[in-house]
Amino acid sequence: MADGSLTRPAPAPSGSRGDAWRRLPVAARIAAIYLAARLVTTGFLLLAARASTAESRFGESPSLGDFVLGWDAQWYxxxxxxGYPAVPPTSDSGDIAENAWAFMPVYAHVANAVGLGSWGAGALAVSLASGYLACLVLYRLLRLRQDESASLWAVAFFASAPVAAMFQVGYAESLFLLLLFCALLCVALRRWWWLYGVIPVLAFTRPGVLALALMxxxxxxxxxxxxxxDPLPGAEIAHIVALGALATAVGFAWQLIAGAVTGNPQAYLETELAWRRAWSDAFGVFVPFEGWVEAAGIWFRLWGMPAWMGYAALVLxxxxxxxxxxxxxxxxxGIEVRLWAASYLLYLFAVFFPQSSTFRLLLPLSPLWGAVAAPRSRALRVSVLALCLLGQAVWIAAMYGSGNRFWQIP
Incomplete structure (x- = not known):
């Protein structure tokens, strides 16, 4: 003991914990990130259930299954x-009321098939599995332009985002994001033939394929x-034109189908407007970009401020x-992600009315997490992740723990 050998720290092992993590296959590392994120989300949902009261939309002590089947999941x-109503319901004013035509069929029927008699179980399974696969494809897309570390952090932000509860409730977002990321990856890799299969399924999962047509x-x-x-062969020109035309055609197809079934060519647009009319009588017909202008005035008046401040805020x-x-x-x-983000934002400005659901509608912009993860500062990355989790806790508490106010709709 005279040489003090027993009191000196042991030499560091040749392989550190970080080395062991890096030796894991990427799919395993993403699975670990995704599982950890889902466990945290489950914890937030359990806390929301405990805090839920009789005044909440879900009542006292709801189960996780109640949350899976809550809100828009009921429509799916x-x-x-x-199925869909041949005669859409109408309001007291004679306008078409909220109905199932606002919700696309793919997710609803895939969940039904997977659930084997339990739609809720199938919806949960499809959302969870699609979320993990979306993480894998997002990582592959970002790795075309970024290093491994930034891409993995971007996946962590995506899996833990403020609205990440969508990965484990009965919403079509997870499946839509998986298909969307596959489409963007196909464009980036110029794998055109795959897109002929992806685009139609994407179109009937949830709205948004018209933004891909613009992109x-x-x-x-x-x-x-x-x-x-960067040579552009004739075959690629033909594919880009054909795929843009396909995305445009299937983007408008649901309106045509709704019109053919109901006998009202405006059935789909009037169904979408039904949700807006609860906010303002101004929405008689659909006018592109009108929703954001109207909302700018509505929200600022609700906050006790003059409408002109809302319009100024919209310009900013x-x-x-x-x-x-x-x-x-x-x-x-990369150009593919940037053009998609620009196209989708323009699409949102053109067709949506901004309210609490807008946070969920921003999920298709998730490839932009790559830009947030780009700085190599570990402190910054950890801070962003902490803010994501804080936002998620607040969002779940509002939308699922309470959900009894006009601004608490996911």
Whole structure:
């Protein structure tokens, strides 16, 4: 003992815990990240259930199954069990009321098939599995432009995002994101033939494929302008044009189907407007971009401020969004991600009315997490992850623990 050998720290092992983590296959590491995120979300949901009262939408002591089947999941369940109404319900004013035509059929029926008699179990399984697969594809998409560390952190942000409860409730978001990321990856890798199968399924999972049609058009223009340095063969031109036309056609197909079944060509658009009319009588017909202008005034008046401040805030928001695309971390994500983000944001501005569901509707912009994860600062990355989890806790408490206010709709 005189040499003190028993009191000195043992030498570090040749392989550290970090080395063991890096030796795992990427799919296993993403599975670990995703599982940890889902356990945290489950904890938040359990806390929301404990805090739920008789005044809550879900009542006292709801189960996790109640949350799975809550909110829009009821509409998807209705689609799977009853289908779509040939005669849409109407309100006291004679306008078409909220009904199942606002919800696409793919997720509803896939969940029904997977559940083997229990739609809720099938919905949970499809959402969970699609969320994990979406993480894998998102990682693959980001790795085309980023290193492994940034891509994994982006996946962690995505899996833990403030609205990550969507990965384990009966909503179509998880499946839509999986299909969307597959489509973006196919464009980035120029695997055109796969898109002929992905795009129609995407179109009938939830709205948004028209943004992909715009993205393909812009992508074709970008490729044409760069053809001197990046050759654009005739076969690729044909694919881009054909796929853009396909995305446009299937993007409008649901309106045509709803019109054919109900005998009312405006049945789908009037169904979507039914949710807006609860906010304002101004929504008689659909007018692109009207929703955001109306909402700017409505929300600021609800907050006790003059409407003009809402319009000014809207202008500043648009300017900030445009400026975002010039930020170096966003530019480094690649043209495919940037064109998709721009197209989808324009689509949102054109067709949606911003309210509490807007946070959920931002999920298709998730490839932009790559820009957030780009800085190599571990402290910054951990801080972003902590903010994601804090936002998730607040969002779940509001939407599922309470859900009894007009701004508590996921």
């Amino acid at each position: 369940w209705s689609v799977a069990v009853f 393909l058009g812009l992508y074709g223009i970008w490729r044409w302008r760069r053809r001197a340095v 928001l648009v300017a900030a969004v445009v400026g975002m695309f010039f930020a170096p971390p966003v530019r480094r994500l």
